[in-house]
Amino acid sequence: MRQKRSVRRPAILCSAFTIALSGVAATTGTQIAAAETITCRANAGVFYTKPDTILQMDRHNEPETGANSWVGNTTIGNTWNGKTLAGPDGRMYLIADNGNVTRQRRLATGWENGGAGQVIATGWNGVTLPSQRNRITVDANGDFFWSHDGILAWQRYDEATKVWTDRLIDTGWTSARYDLIVGAGAGVFYARTPAGALHRFQYDAASQRWIEYATVVGSGGWQNFAQIASAGGDVLYTLDKNNGQIKWYRYLGGGTWAPGPTVIGTIGADWQLSVTTDDCKLVDTGQPTRPSVPARPNAATNVIEGAAGRFQYFYTDDFGRLIHGRQRTDDVGIVEFTTVLGYQQYVGTPSAVRAADDTLRVAALGKDSETRTSTQAPNTTAWTPIAGAGGWMPGPAVSAQRNGVLSLFATDAAGKLWVRDQDPGSKQLLPWRVLQSSGLSSDITAVAHTEGIDLLVRTTSGAYTKSSYVNGVLGPWIAVPGTGWTNPAAAVANPDYNLQAFAVQPDGNVVTQRETADGFTGTWKVLSGVVANGTPAVAMDSGGIVHVAVRANDGFVYQTEQQAPASGAYRAWVRLTDSRTGASYQTATDPSMVTRGAGGVIVTFRDLDGISYIYESTTAAASARSAETPRSVFTGGPAPKPNI
Numbered sequence: 001m002r003q004k005r006s007v008r009r010p011a012i013l014c015s016a017f018t019i020a021l022s023g024v025a026a027t028t029g030t031q032i033a034a035a036e037t038i039t040c041r042a043n044a045g046v047f048y049t050k051p052d053t054i055l056q057m058d059r060h061n062e063p064e065t066g067a068n069s070w071v072g073n074t075t076i077g078n079t080w081n082g083k084t085l086a087g088p089d090g091r092m093y094l095i096a097d098n099g100n101v102t103r104q105r106r107l108a109t110g111w112e113n114g115g116a117g118q119v120i121a122t123g124w125n126g127v128t129l130p131s132q133r134n135r136i137t138v139d140a141n142g143d144f145f146w147s148h149d150g151i152l153a154w155q156r157y158d159e160a161t162k163v164w165t166d167r168l169i170d171t172g173w174t175s176a177r178y179d180l181i182v183g184a185g186a187g188v189f190y191a192r193t194p195a196g197a198l199h200r201f202q203y204d205a206a207s208q209r210w211i212e213y214a215t216v217v218g219s220g221g222w223q224n225f226a227q228i229a230s231a232g233g234d235v236l237y238t239l240d241k242n243n244g245q246i247k248w249y250r251y252l253g254g255g256t257w258a259p260g261p262t263v264i265g266t267i268g269a270d271w272q273l274s275v276t277t278d279d280c281k282l283v284d285t286g287q288p289t290r291p292s293v294p295a296r297p298n299a300a301t302n303v304i305e306g307a308a309g310r311f312q313y314f315y316t317d318d319f320g321r322l323i324h325g326r327q328r329t330d331d332v333g334i335v336e337f338t339t340v341l342g343y344q345q346y347v348g349t350p351s352a353v354r355a356a357d358d359t360l361r362v363a364a365l366g367k368d369s370e371t372r373t374s375t376q377a378p379n380t381t382a383w384t385p386i387a388g389a390g391g392w393m394p395g396p397a398v399s400a401q402r403n404g405v406l407s408l409f410a411t412d413a414a415g416k417l418w419v420r421d422q423d424p425g426s427k428q429l430l431p432w433r434v435l436q437s438s439g440l441s442s443d444i445t446a447v448a449h450t451e452g453i454d455l456l457v458r459t460t461s462g463a464y465t466k467s468s469y470v471n472g473v474l475g476p477w478i479a480v481p482g483t484g485w486t487n488p489a490a491a492v493a494n495p496d497y498n499l500q501a502f503a504v505q506p507d508g509n510v511v512t513q514r515e516t517a518d519g520f521t522g523t524w525k526v527l528s529g530v531v532a533n534g535t536p537a538v539a540m541d542s543g544g545i546v547h548v549a550v551r552a553n554d555g556f557v558y559q560t561e562q563q564a565p566a567s568g569a570y571r572a573w574v575r576l577t578d579s580r581t582g583a584s585y586q587t588a589t590d591p592s593m594v595t596r597g598a599g600g601v602i603v604t605f606r607d608l609d610g611i612s613y614i615y616e617s618t619t620a621a622a623s624a625r626s627a628e629t630p631r632s633v634f635t636g637g638p639a640p641k642p643n644i
Helices: none
Strands: 004-008 038-040 044-049 053-061 073-076 083-086 091-095 101-107 119-120 136-138 143-147 150-158 162-171 182-183 187-193 200-206 207-221 227-233 237-241 245-253 260-267 272-275 278-284 302-305 311-316 322-327 333-339 347-354 360-366 368-378 387-391 398-402 406-410 417-421 441-451 452-459 464-470 478-480 490-493 498-503 510-513 534-539 548-551 559-561 594-595 603-605 612-619 632-638
Touching: 044 083, 073 162, 083 136, 091 136, 143 162, 143 182, 143 387, 182 227, 187 207, 187 227, 237 272, 302 347, 302 594, 302 603, 311 333, 311 347, 311 360, 311 417, 311 603, 322 360, 347 398, 387 406, 387 417, 398 441, 398 452, 406 441, 406 452, 417 478, 441 490, 452 498, 464 498, 490 534, 498 534, 498 548, 510 548, 548 603, 603 632
Parallel strands: 136 182, 227 272, 227 278, 534 594
Antiparallel strands: 004 038, 038 278, 044 053, 044 272, 053 073, 083 091, 091 101, 101 119, 136 143, 143 150, 150 162, 182 187, 187 200, 200 207, 227 237, 237 245, 245 260, 302 311, 311 322, 322 333, 347 360, 360 368, 368 387, 398 406, 406 417, 441 452, 452 464, 464 478, 490 498, 498 510, 534 548, 548 559, 594 603, 603 612, 612 632
């Protein structure tokens, strides 16, 4: 191939229309596409694999406009027996009947390495079957998207290390849902339904986000094509299964297509058509950028109950390390702290959950806006190597687990809420996807219960808003009375699954409000007796009593609780003290609280020296002459100082 010059040409703009020439219907957009541009090489490499295994190449001179102008067809290979895929920058892949994947690359002067290919994968069986040939593609980045066994997999081959990385990015990809997939840009691909509708997707591998998901861009007629290929930049080449015509299309975005299609050639309807996937690129790829991550010094500890009723503590220290504290004995105050090895530039409070099989999973935000995760298997102390989980969020993700399935929630720099769900079968995390939302801060409270996951989020304007996430669907946002909030709220689910919310007003009053069937419609009730700052910690014990702890303006932690289950009356605030010495300790962090399976709750906080303080509650014996539920008694004090 000859060297190609790079050219830039403006996009062709038009209103939505029906492509009548081939009977393909484009979706009708209500707005005209934005003035986009694409950058294309001087021509696009188009490859034909004939039934006799001959490989031919031509170059289309006008991938931007679809004009019928070609350099000239030439034979460049033989024995190309299998599924042929073009990739970026001259790369070609041949998937054989035996499942071997061979990589070659076409240069301007001929084949790289004299045409000697490299087998880069084995075991990709079934791809050459007629029903499967159109269910694998390569995008402009060289990433493979492969629909098989009911899933959609993303796979990347590192040519330097010769290592594959693969991810499960979607489920439900049966042939009854989609029977063709074609890469058309950086993470962009189209999928066709058997009925002939065309859907556009964009997966950003770096942030692990769905930028676009299943947008209908063609409402019918696409089933008439035996194959679809792309030069990138949403430029599509289709092969008519009835007459072998190659037709050019270009999607402009916003539901609009460039005028056309244009018939630019004819080949055998049973030939394979492939096109170099990065010969055209959108100037605006729609890919996200990393936001700045504000410092979050002295962020609270996250505490969860692990196996055998022993508690697990997670926090980020002043050095940016992710610290794990493991309760070693039945004494809640005997905790061993270690560093989760790997990346060491974390901010904020980590999130953590315990799976049904007692596996621990922790997620923490890096200063680079990347969420990273690690797991610890049951009955072990080692953590798996830190794995990037993308996100690119300015604030930490919040975990919630319902019916054994994990969901991570985080807000992006534009104020939109994203979720990353766990696949119930494989336990892999599916990509981040955006939920209907706007104007949200990173202050997210997630409460999981039988009926769903309730989300109580502070807006950027200082209000709280609430929604419920149930089986992958987010409900409507409901405003919570009040404004001027500067910190996250805290909440716990009552037995009727309505929330009991707590917050600290700007004047330092701790307030609470109970959700009803109509939402948060009442006024906030002040729990007087303490001037607080930060965010309260709340938990409900096994007896139905809600406990609350806050950091007061004197630097100490105070605790209160309901006088009885479902009661609107709370006891007087009491400062937490060391049950051995009677001393109280000032905190540098907001307190955290969790329900204890054996009864009561656990409260923890840290001081400026990094020492953790841990308290457990017990219920005092009731007086024979009193019907009132006795107040809980908290015992505990400082845990051993971390030696890390």
